[in-house]
Amino acid sequence: MRIIRYSDENSVPVLAALTKDGLIYQLPQSDFMELAQQAQDQNTSILHFIENAISDSTPIQQPLEKLSLLVPIKAPEVWASGVTYEKSRTARNFEATNGKMGATTFYDKVYDAERPEIFFKSTAARTVGPNEKVYIRNDSHWQIPEPELGLVINSKGEILGYTIGNDMSCRDIEGENPLYLPQAKIWKNSCSIGPTILLAEVVQDPYQFDITCRIYRNDEKVVEGKANTRQLKRTFDELVSYLLKDNQIFDGTVLLTGTSIVPPNEFTLADGDQIEIEISDIGILRNSVRLANAVVPNL
The missing domain is CATH 3.90.850.10 (Fumarylacetoacetase-like, C-terminal domain)
Structure with a gap:
Protein backbone atom coordinates (compact mmCIF):
# COMPACT_ATOMS: atom_id res chain seq x y z
CA MET A 1 0.00 0.00 0.00
CA ARG A 2 1.25 3.45 -0.98
CA ILE A 3 0.04 6.93 -0.12
CA ILE A 4 -0.14 9.80 -2.59
CA ARG A 5 -1.33 13.39 -2.65
CA TYR A 6 -2.73 15.00 -5.76
CA SER A 7 -4.50 18.15 -6.84
CA ASP A 8 -8.11 17.66 -7.94
CA GLU A 9 -9.98 19.56 -10.65
CA ASN A 10 -10.56 22.41 -8.20
CA SER A 11 -6.86 22.53 -7.23
CA VAL A 12 -7.68 21.10 -3.80
CA PRO A 13 -5.05 18.70 -2.35
CA VAL A 14 -6.38 15.15 -1.91
CA LEU A 15 -4.83 12.33 0.10
CA ALA A 16 -5.29 8.89 -1.41
CA ALA A 17 -4.33 5.25 -1.04
CA LEU A 18 -2.73 3.47 -3.99
CA THR A 19 -3.18 -0.30 -3.83
CA LYS A 20 -0.83 -2.94 -5.17
CA ASP A 21 -3.32 -3.44 -8.02
CA GLY A 22 -3.01 0.22 -9.01
CA LEU A 23 -6.43 1.27 -7.71
CA ILE A 24 -6.66 4.71 -6.12
CA TYR A 25 -9.02 5.50 -3.24
CA GLN A 26 -9.58 8.98 -1.86
CA LEU A 27 -9.03 9.33 1.87
CA PRO A 28 -10.77 11.88 4.10
CA GLN A 29 -7.61 12.86 5.98
CA SER A 30 -5.76 16.02 4.99
CA ASP A 31 -2.25 14.56 5.23
CA PHE A 32 -0.28 11.41 5.96
CA MET A 33 0.45 12.22 9.60
CA GLU A 34 -3.24 12.79 10.35
CA LEU A 35 -3.85 9.34 8.87
CA ALA A 36 -1.10 7.84 11.02
CA GLN A 37 -2.41 9.55 14.16
CA GLN A 38 -5.96 8.31 13.62
CA ALA A 39 -4.68 4.77 13.13
CA GLN A 40 -2.73 5.07 16.37
CA ASP A 41 -5.77 6.43 18.19
CA GLN A 42 -7.68 3.31 17.15
CA ASN A 43 -4.78 1.11 18.23
CA THR A 44 -4.37 -0.36 14.76
CA SER A 45 -1.81 -0.29 11.99
CA ILE A 46 -1.93 2.30 9.23
CA LEU A 47 -2.46 -0.47 6.67
CA HIS A 48 -5.38 -1.99 8.57
CA PHE A 49 -6.88 1.45 9.13
CA ILE A 50 -6.77 2.22 5.40
CA GLU A 51 -8.13 -1.20 4.40
CA ASN A 52 -11.12 -0.66 6.68
CA ALA A 53 -11.63 2.88 5.35
CA ILE A 54 -11.71 1.85 1.68
CA SER A 55 -13.51 -1.49 2.04
CA ASP A 56 -16.85 -0.01 0.91
CA SER A 57 -15.40 2.71 -1.33
CA THR A 58 -15.15 3.04 -5.07
CA PRO A 59 -11.78 3.84 -6.61
CA ILE A 60 -11.40 7.01 -8.64
CA GLN A 61 -11.47 6.69 -12.41
CA GLN A 62 -8.25 8.50 -13.28
CA PRO A 63 -5.08 6.42 -13.53
CA LEU A 64 -2.02 7.48 -11.54
CA GLU A 65 -0.22 8.90 -14.58
CA LYS A 66 -3.11 11.30 -15.24
CA LEU A 67 -3.11 12.84 -11.76
CA SER A 68 -1.37 16.08 -10.83
CA LEU A 69 0.75 14.59 -8.08
CA LEU A 70 1.90 16.70 -5.15
CA VAL A 71 4.67 16.11 -2.65
CA PRO A 72 3.32 13.10 -0.67
CA ILE A 73 4.06 14.73 2.68
CA LYS A 74 4.82 18.33 3.56
CA ALA A 75 7.77 17.40 5.73
CA PRO A 76 8.46 20.13 8.31
Whole structure:
Protein backbone atom coordinates (compact mmCIF):
# COMPACT_ATOMS: atom_id res chain seq x y z
CA MET A 1 0.00 0.00 0.00
CA ARG A 2 1.25 3.45 -0.98
CA ILE A 3 0.04 6.93 -0.12
CA ILE A 4 -0.14 9.80 -2.59
CA ARG A 5 -1.33 13.39 -2.65
CA TYR A 6 -2.73 15.00 -5.76
CA SER A 7 -4.50 18.15 -6.84
CA ASP A 8 -8.11 17.66 -7.94
CA GLU A 9 -9.98 19.56 -10.65
CA ASN A 10 -10.56 22.41 -8.20
CA SER A 11 -6.86 22.53 -7.23
CA VAL A 12 -7.68 21.10 -3.80
CA PRO A 13 -5.05 18.70 -2.35
CA VAL A 14 -6.38 15.15 -1.91
CA LEU A 15 -4.83 12.33 0.10
CA ALA A 16 -5.29 8.89 -1.41
CA ALA A 17 -4.33 5.25 -1.04
CA LEU A 18 -2.73 3.47 -3.99
CA THR A 19 -3.18 -0.30 -3.83
CA LYS A 20 -0.83 -2.94 -5.17
CA ASP A 21 -3.32 -3.44 -8.02
CA GLY A 22 -3.01 0.22 -9.01
CA LEU A 23 -6.43 1.27 -7.71
CA ILE A 24 -6.66 4.71 -6.12
CA TYR A 25 -9.02 5.50 -3.24
CA GLN A 26 -9.58 8.98 -1.86
CA LEU A 27 -9.03 9.33 1.87
CA PRO A 28 -10.77 11.88 4.10
CA GLN A 29 -7.61 12.86 5.98
CA SER A 30 -5.76 16.02 4.99
CA ASP A 31 -2.25 14.56 5.23
CA PHE A 32 -0.28 11.41 5.96
CA MET A 33 0.45 12.22 9.60
CA GLU A 34 -3.24 12.79 10.35
CA LEU A 35 -3.85 9.34 8.87
CA ALA A 36 -1.10 7.84 11.02
CA GLN A 37 -2.41 9.55 14.16
CA GLN A 38 -5.96 8.31 13.62
CA ALA A 39 -4.68 4.77 13.13
CA GLN A 40 -2.73 5.07 16.37
CA ASP A 41 -5.77 6.43 18.19
CA GLN A 42 -7.68 3.31 17.15
CA ASN A 43 -4.78 1.11 18.23
CA THR A 44 -4.37 -0.36 14.76
CA SER A 45 -1.81 -0.29 11.99
CA ILE A 46 -1.93 2.30 9.23
CA LEU A 47 -2.46 -0.47 6.67
CA HIS A 48 -5.38 -1.99 8.57
CA PHE A 49 -6.88 1.45 9.13
CA ILE A 50 -6.77 2.22 5.40
CA GLU A 51 -8.13 -1.20 4.40
CA ASN A 52 -11.12 -0.66 6.68
CA ALA A 53 -11.63 2.88 5.35
CA ILE A 54 -11.71 1.85 1.68
CA SER A 55 -13.51 -1.49 2.04
CA ASP A 56 -16.85 -0.01 0.91
CA SER A 57 -15.40 2.71 -1.33
CA THR A 58 -15.15 3.04 -5.07
CA PRO A 59 -11.78 3.84 -6.61
CA ILE A 60 -11.40 7.01 -8.64
CA GLN A 61 -11.47 6.69 -12.41
CA GLN A 62 -8.25 8.50 -13.28
CA PRO A 63 -5.08 6.42 -13.53
CA LEU A 64 -2.02 7.48 -11.54
CA GLU A 65 -0.22 8.90 -14.58
CA LYS A 66 -3.11 11.30 -15.24
CA LEU A 67 -3.11 12.84 -11.76
CA SER A 68 -1.37 16.08 -10.83
CA LEU A 69 0.75 14.59 -8.08
CA LEU A 70 1.90 16.70 -5.15
CA VAL A 71 4.67 16.11 -2.65
CA PRO A 72 3.32 13.10 -0.67
CA ILE A 73 4.06 14.73 2.68
CA LYS A 74 4.82 18.33 3.56
CA ALA A 75 7.77 17.40 5.73
CA PRO A 76 8.46 20.13 8.31
CA GLU A 77 12.13 19.18 8.08
CA VAL A 78 14.23 17.04 5.78
CA TRP A 79 17.51 15.72 7.15
CA ALA A 80 20.12 13.76 5.24
CA SER A 81 22.88 11.26 5.88
CA GLY A 82 26.28 11.53 4.22
CA VAL A 83 28.99 9.04 3.24
CA THR A 84 26.84 6.00 4.04
CA TYR A 85 27.92 4.14 0.89
CA GLU A 86 31.42 3.31 -0.35
CA LYS A 87 30.71 5.11 -3.63
CA SER A 88 29.90 8.31 -1.73
CA ARG A 89 33.17 8.14 0.20
CA THR A 90 35.11 7.78 -3.06
CA ALA A 91 33.28 10.73 -4.63
CA ARG A 92 33.80 12.99 -1.60
CA ASN A 93 37.52 12.16 -1.54
CA PHE A 94 37.78 13.03 -5.25
CA GLU A 95 36.14 16.41 -4.63
CA ALA A 96 38.23 17.25 -1.59
CA THR A 97 41.57 16.45 -3.29
CA ASN A 98 40.98 18.29 -6.57
CA GLY A 99 40.50 15.11 -8.51
CA LYS A 100 43.18 12.79 -7.15
CA MET A 101 41.86 9.30 -7.67
CA GLY A 102 42.38 7.00 -4.69
CA ALA A 103 43.36 9.79 -2.31
CA THR A 104 42.23 9.62 1.30
CA THR A 105 40.73 12.48 3.33
CA PHE A 106 38.67 13.06 6.45
CA TYR A 107 35.74 11.50 4.58
CA ASP A 108 37.36 8.13 5.24
CA LYS A 109 37.08 8.95 8.93
CA VAL A 110 33.42 9.90 8.45
CA TYR A 111 32.73 6.60 6.69
CA ASP A 112 34.35 4.51 9.44
CA ALA A 113 33.34 6.59 12.47
CA GLU A 114 30.84 5.34 15.03
CA ARG A 115 28.79 8.54 14.62
CA PRO A 116 27.27 8.94 11.14
CA GLU A 117 27.23 12.22 9.27
CA ILE A 118 23.73 13.72 9.55
CA PHE A 119 22.98 17.21 8.33
CA PHE A 120 19.99 19.48 7.87
CA LYS A 121 18.80 19.45 4.26
CA SER A 122 15.49 21.23 3.73
CA THR A 123 12.20 22.61 4.97
CA ALA A 124 8.72 22.23 3.51
CA ALA A 125 9.07 25.57 1.72
CA ARG A 126 12.29 24.46 -0.02
CA THR A 127 11.06 20.98 -0.94
CA VAL A 128 9.23 20.20 -4.18
CA GLY A 129 7.33 17.17 -5.37
CA PRO A 130 6.91 15.10 -8.55
CA ASN A 131 7.20 16.93 -11.88
CA GLU A 132 8.19 20.21 -10.22
CA LYS A 133 11.39 22.11 -10.93
CA VAL A 134 14.55 21.68 -8.91
CA TYR A 135 17.03 24.55 -9.12
CA ILE A 136 20.78 24.65 -9.63
CA ARG A 137 22.87 27.38 -8.04
CA ASN A 138 24.48 30.27 -9.92
CA ASP A 139 27.69 30.13 -7.86
CA SER A 140 28.47 26.46 -8.53
CA HIS A 141 29.84 24.79 -11.65
CA TRP A 142 29.62 21.15 -10.58
CA GLN A 143 26.13 20.11 -9.53
CA ILE A 144 24.43 16.73 -9.40
CA PRO A 145 21.33 15.00 -8.07
CA GLU A 146 21.77 12.49 -5.26
CA PRO A 147 19.11 9.75 -5.44
CA GLU A 148 18.28 8.45 -1.97
CA LEU A 149 15.79 6.35 -0.08
CA GLY A 150 13.90 8.56 2.37
CA LEU A 151 12.53 7.47 5.74
CA VAL A 152 9.26 9.08 6.85
CA ILE A 153 9.35 9.17 10.65
CA ASN A 154 7.29 10.48 13.53
CA SER A 155 8.48 12.47 16.52
CA LYS A 156 9.48 9.25 18.31
CA GLY A 157 11.69 8.17 15.41
CA GLU A 158 9.43 5.36 14.28
CA ILE A 159 9.75 4.62 10.57
CA LEU A 160 6.24 4.87 9.11
CA GLY A 161 7.09 4.73 5.42
CA TYR A 162 9.61 5.02 2.65
CA THR A 163 9.81 7.58 -0.13
CA ILE A 164 12.27 8.78 -2.78
CA GLY A 165 14.47 11.80 -2.20
CA ASN A 166 16.68 13.92 -4.44
CA ASP A 167 19.41 15.60 -2.38
CA MET A 168 20.65 18.17 -4.90
CA SER A 169 24.34 18.86 -4.27
CA CYS A 170 27.18 21.14 -5.35
CA ARG A 171 30.32 19.02 -5.56
CA ASP A 172 32.68 21.97 -6.03
CA ILE A 173 31.37 23.94 -3.04
CA GLU A 174 31.51 20.94 -0.72
CA GLY A 175 34.91 19.88 -2.00
CA GLU A 176 36.42 23.34 -1.57
CA ASN A 177 35.75 23.40 2.16
CA PRO A 178 33.69 20.97 4.30
CA LEU A 179 32.39 23.92 6.33
CA TYR A 180 30.59 25.09 3.20
CA LEU A 181 28.30 22.05 3.41
CA PRO A 182 25.08 24.05 4.10
CA GLN A 183 25.62 26.11 0.94
CA ALA A 184 26.44 22.96 -1.01
CA LYS A 185 23.17 21.40 0.09
CA ILE A 186 20.54 24.02 0.92
CA TRP A 187 18.93 26.57 -1.38
CA LYS A 188 15.51 27.15 -2.92
CA ASN A 189 14.06 24.01 -4.56
CA SER A 190 17.19 22.02 -3.69
CA CYS A 191 15.26 18.97 -2.51
CA SER A 192 12.48 16.87 -3.97
CA ILE A 193 10.59 13.91 -2.52
CA GLY A 194 7.89 11.61 -3.84
CA PRO A 195 5.94 10.41 -5.69
CA THR A 196 4.54 8.08 -3.02
CA ILE A 197 5.01 6.88 0.54
CA LEU A 198 5.32 3.11 0.73
CA LEU A 199 4.03 1.96 4.12
CA ALA A 200 6.85 0.48 6.20
CA GLU A 201 4.66 -2.36 7.45
CA VAL A 202 4.35 -3.86 3.95
CA VAL A 203 8.12 -3.95 3.38
CA GLN A 204 9.71 -7.27 4.29
CA ASP A 205 13.32 -6.18 3.80
CA PRO A 206 14.18 -2.48 3.40
CA TYR A 207 17.74 -3.44 2.46
CA GLN A 208 16.61 -4.84 -0.90
CA PHE A 209 15.41 -1.65 -2.61
CA ASP A 210 16.77 -1.20 -6.13
CA ILE A 211 17.62 2.45 -6.90
CA THR A 212 18.09 3.83 -10.42
CA CYS A 213 18.88 7.38 -11.51
CA ARG A 214 18.59 8.63 -15.08
CA ILE A 215 19.39 12.10 -16.38
CA TYR A 216 18.19 13.30 -19.79
CA ARG A 217 19.46 16.24 -21.83
CA ASN A 218 17.63 17.27 -24.99
CA ASP A 219 15.58 14.06 -24.70
CA GLU A 220 18.76 11.94 -24.72
CA LYS A 221 19.78 9.84 -21.73
CA VAL A 222 23.23 11.06 -20.68
CA VAL A 223 23.57 9.43 -17.24
CA GLU A 224 22.25 6.21 -15.73
CA GLY A 225 23.32 4.61 -12.47
CA LYS A 226 22.04 1.79 -10.30
CA ALA A 227 22.43 0.82 -6.65
CA ASN A 228 20.76 -1.20 -3.92
CA THR A 229 20.17 -0.40 -0.26
CA ARG A 230 22.01 -3.59 0.73
CA GLN A 231 25.18 -1.61 -0.07
CA LEU A 232 24.55 0.70 2.89
CA LYS A 233 27.29 0.93 5.51
CA ARG A 234 24.78 1.72 8.29
CA THR A 235 21.32 0.58 9.31
CA PHE A 236 18.26 2.82 9.17
CA ASP A 237 17.67 2.43 12.89
CA GLU A 238 21.24 3.58 13.51
CA LEU A 239 20.79 6.71 11.41
CA VAL A 240 17.47 7.56 13.07
CA SER A 241 18.90 7.02 16.55
CA TYR A 242 21.63 9.60 15.97
CA LEU A 243 19.15 12.07 14.50
CA LEU A 244 17.12 11.81 17.71
CA LYS A 245 19.99 12.28 20.15
CA ASP A 246 19.10 15.36 22.25
CA ASN A 247 17.16 16.66 19.25
CA GLN A 248 13.50 17.52 18.75
CA ILE A 249 12.05 15.79 15.72
CA PHE A 250 8.62 16.60 14.33
CA ASP A 251 5.96 14.26 12.99
CA GLY A 252 6.43 13.78 9.27
CA THR A 253 10.16 14.44 9.22
CA VAL A 254 12.00 12.82 6.31
CA LEU A 255 15.52 11.42 6.74
CA LEU A 256 17.41 10.77 3.51
CA THR A 257 19.79 7.84 3.87
CA GLY A 258 22.64 8.69 1.49
CA THR A 259 23.53 7.88 -2.10
CA SER A 260 25.54 5.27 -3.95
CA ILE A 261 24.88 6.72 -7.39
CA VAL A 262 27.26 9.48 -8.48
CA PRO A 263 27.38 10.73 -12.11
CA PRO A 264 30.75 10.73 -13.90
CA ASN A 265 33.17 13.31 -12.49
CA GLU A 266 33.05 15.36 -15.70
CA PHE A 267 29.26 15.70 -15.52
CA THR A 268 27.32 18.66 -14.16
CA LEU A 269 23.61 19.42 -14.37
CA ALA A 270 22.43 22.06 -16.82
CA ASP A 271 19.30 24.14 -17.23
CA GLY A 272 16.65 22.03 -18.94
CA ASP A 273 17.89 18.62 -17.82
CA GLN A 274 15.37 16.03 -16.69
CA ILE A 275 16.03 13.81 -13.64
CA GLU A 276 14.36 10.47 -12.96
CA ILE A 277 14.91 8.58 -9.72
CA GLU A 278 13.26 5.17 -9.48
CA ILE A 279 13.10 2.97 -6.39
CA SER A 280 11.46 -0.44 -6.58
CA ASP A 281 7.93 -0.59 -5.15
CA ILE A 282 7.87 3.19 -4.50
CA GLY A 283 7.76 4.67 -8.00
CA ILE A 284 9.59 7.21 -10.15
CA LEU A 285 10.35 10.74 -8.99
CA ARG A 286 10.72 13.06 -11.99
CA ASN A 287 11.94 16.66 -11.87
CA SER A 288 13.12 19.16 -14.43
CA VAL A 289 16.18 21.33 -13.78
CA ARG A 290 16.26 25.11 -13.94
CA LEU A 291 19.01 27.61 -13.28
CA ALA A 292 17.90 29.67 -10.27
CA ASN A 293 18.27 33.06 -11.94
CA ALA A 294 16.24 31.83 -14.93
CA VAL A 295 13.14 31.48 -12.76
CA VAL A 296 10.82 34.48 -12.83
CA PRO A 297 9.59 35.20 -9.27
CA ASN A 298 5.91 35.52 -8.50
CA LEU A 299 5.08 39.21 -8.05
